[in-house]
Amino acid sequence: MxxxxxxxxxxxxxxxxxxxxxxxxxxxxxxxxxxxxxxxxxxxxxxxxxxxxxxxxxxxxxxxxxxxxxxxxxxxxxxxxxxxxxxxxxxxxxxxxxxxxxxxxxxxxxxxxxxxxxxxxxxxxxxxxxxxxxxxxxxxxxxxxxxxxxxxxxxxxxxxxxxxxxxxxxxxxxxxxxxxxxxxxxxxxxxxxxxxxxxxxxxxxxxxxxxxxxxxxxxxxxxxxxxxxxxxxxxxxxxxxxxxxxxxxxxxxxxxxxxxxxLEAYCIGSDxxxxxxxxxxxxxxxxxxxxxxxxxxxxWHNDPSLLPVPWASQAAHIHQQEKLPLVVGVMWTDGIVQPAPPIKRALLEVVDKLKSTPGVQVIDWQPFKQNEALEILKRLYSPEGGRAFMENLALSGEPILPLPAWTVRDQPGIEALDIKGLWYWTRKRDQFRYSYLKGTARLAPAPNMDVILCPAYPMPAPVHGTSRYWGYTSLWNLLDYPAITFPVTRVDREKDGQAPGYSPLNDSDRWCYDSYDVQKQKDAPVSLQLVARKSEDAELLQAAEKIQREIGLPFVDCLA
Known part of the structure; x- marks a missing residue:
């Protein structure tokens, strides 16, 4: 042909x-x-x-x-x-x-x-x-x-x-x-x-x-x-x-x-x-x-890349025999983009219930070097500056769509790295993981913080074409921490309007603020996220199960 x-x-x-x-x-x-x-x-x-x-x-x-x-x-x-x-x-x-x-x-x-x-x-x-x-x-x-x-x-x-x-x-x-x-x-x-x-x-x-x-x-x-x-x-x-x-x-x-x-993807092989x-x-x-x-x-018997660790599904709790309380650190905001009113309300409602739950201790956890995390992520998600993505589009001549363009090419900070640049940002990734783990142990107001409760996205499902910020989820990808999102409630037009006196923290915060509309997003599910340390996957699901059982989540059936 x-x-x-x-x-x-x-x-x-x-x-x-x-x-x-x-x-x-x-x-x-x-x-x-x-x-x-x-x-x-x-x-x-x-x-x-x-x-x-x-x-x-x-x-x-x-x-x-x-x-x-x-x-x-x-x-x-x-x-x-x-x-x-x-x-x-x-x-x-x-x-x-x-x-x-x-x-x-x-x-x-x-x-x-x-x-x-x-x-x-x-x-x-x-x-x-x-x-x-x-x-x-x-x-x-x-x-x-x-x-x-x-x-x-x-x-x-x-x-x-x-x-x-x-x-x-x-x-x-x-x-x-x-x-x-x-x-x-x-x-x-x-x-x-x-x-x-x-x-x-x-x-x-x-x-x-x-x-x-x-x-x-x-x-x-x-x-x-x-x-x-x-x-x-x-x-x-x-x-x-x-x-x-x-x-x-x-x-x-x-x-x-x-x-x-x-699994097939254009960047398979990049770690x-x-x-x-x-x-x-x-x-x-x-x-x-x-x-x-x-x-x-x-x-793991068929894949050497996997950890040979059985799944601890029978454990009763993140702490064996529940002798210690489940310590939940609450990250109300990442300090970059402020959560919209329904996300704040969901956090408040969950935390209020947890504080009165036996066997659970709730503490505040401040965002830790989030700006640094985002700078690393932008380089490592698209280390060739979008060139490989564009080459695959050129196979058919299809145009790039706006959101992928933002993700792989147009976002400020993205650059095509040479080998030394790749080494530099990969080392920054490893240093960040180390400092985050040490910071969690040093800065948490209670020892042995088990899980972090935080938003999954700054708002409920947004209007098409406006989803640009993934800082609340990609942070845990950078750290390689297990995380689970779960439904809590729905957007309520009476409760979730924007509060007066808003002052933007930055361009990303302004973008998300302008993208939220309580009328357009009415009845959308409102979800949160629970995170644990690397390799504490079974413990995370046990903690999620305990929280769900004890406080009766979701408060509103989002699938009804």
Missing amino acids: TEAEAPTWQEQALHICAVRDASMATIKAELPDMSGDKHIARVIGVPRLRLTERDVHITESAAEDLVRQLAAGEVKAKEAALAFLRRAVVAHQLTNCIYELLHDRALGRAQELDDYLANNGKPIGPLHGLPISVKEHISVSGCENTAGFVGWAGRRKDEDASIVKILLDAGAVLYARTTEPQGLMAIETQSNITGVTVNPHNRALTCGGSSGGEAALLAFTARDTAQNQRPNKILGGSIRLPAAHCGLYGFKPSSGRLPLMG TIAPSIGPLSPFLGGIKLFMDTVLMSEP
Whole structure:
């Protein structure tokens, strides 16, 4: 084919979307017409009106409950797969969250599992028949991996990513692949391939990124535990921010806990920011089920990059036998961007409850060298100054979108580093990690601070095209600390208006202040973040579980 005959980037993108549409055609034909739903802003409850009562029951069952029903044969794996396929098609028509529906693959696998249960009288594994979804750039045998670049169209792998293999071996049924931003480099989800993915709580708002398609789909499947696996190294908050914006739980483990083989991205091989992958779920139990399942497989036997450390899921508390209080340090602000009123209110409400909770001690934790952290992050997220990103865009001629441009090229401080510059900023990273750990021990007003409670983002899900600041999440990527975001409440128009007397701290603070609008963001989920030290992943989830149980989180059901 000559250059003149080569398809344009628009034609390539249209072809990918045509494949996606074909993958959904059979299921879509079974569903009622949804053209009347297009004008609705808050669509979180629409699937309950468009699906059968049985499908709703299956897709809104808690993961642990659905696994038990599948293992007992009360729900057939094929029945569950069909229910989730239908709900995914409904979700996509409302939010544009699906990259590809794996209809035949899911039903074939589900039938195999039903036959196995019938013939053997027991489930094949701990996830027997459980439907799961993954982001597009996670390799699935025979499927395309674009990682958000039009020019990567046609790239395929002949085997599943390691994390997918583990889940399938445990009995999971892979039914969908979801959307992602251009090159994975934005905290919203928009690409020249699939367009914009929107938030089901309010379609005028972003679902976050880079795992926005997963978050939008999961918010619809409510009680599902679909798993999202992607390398957090690409952009801090790429699991946690979509989870926060869509009212879900999102967990970023420490690096070296879960396998990365088979994940595609343009900067795979760069370890300037420690990589990790992790799950999203509507419930904390889904996070625990995922971590239990993957680490029970002892993946370090097949991947030398992983720590050979079993998962401490049976421990009762971050402190054995709860002999010591759980010490929670509260970081009210990072000192760079002030949280918007609903985030402040959520923090106040959680802290107020924690202060009256036996076995919990609450202290204030001041932000520590946040400006320095951001300067390091800007250099190490894009150490070549965006050149590699632009080269991948040039493969098809597609234009760069505004938010990825800001992330990899246009943000003040980003520069193309030579080898000495890379060494310099990598050393600065290591020095910062050391000083932060020492500072935590030296400066905390109480010894043995266990976890830090803080915002995940300065505001609830923002209006499309305005998400620029990731300091509240990327800090923990720089430090390689585990972190989890969790829902607390919703935006309240009566309580969450801007307070008078605002004075901007800097340009980033002004940008976020101007981007918040209580009217436009009404009813959006309001989430917070909990963080622990490196490798204290199990302890962090135990602390999150204790806090959730003791104070009754979320205070408002964000998925209702």
